[in-house]
Amino acid sequence: MRFEVVRLDDVDGTPVDTTVVDAASVNRIVQQAAAIGQRLWIRPADTSAL
Numbered sequence: 001m002r003f004e005v006v007r008l009d010d011v012d013g014t015p016v017d018t019t020v021v022d023a024a025s026v027n028r029i030v031q032q033a034a035a036i037g038q039r040l041w042i043r044p045a046d047t048s049a050l
Helices: 024-037
Strands: 002-008 015-022 039-044
Touching: 002 024, 015 024, 024 039
Parallel strands: none
Antiparallel strands: 002 015, 002 039
16 A cells, blocks of 8 residues: 655645655654654555556
8 A cells, every 4th residue: 555645844734745655664754754753644645646
């Protein structure tokens, strides 16, 4: 399964950038974001967009 990871602005929560990754990469991205206090929005990727 693939997920869309959206990095959010720390001030107003607007999307900064988006990437689509496999399930194995989500854990690494979440841990990196948690280490620096970064906000993320993660949802299943729209497979028709790939």
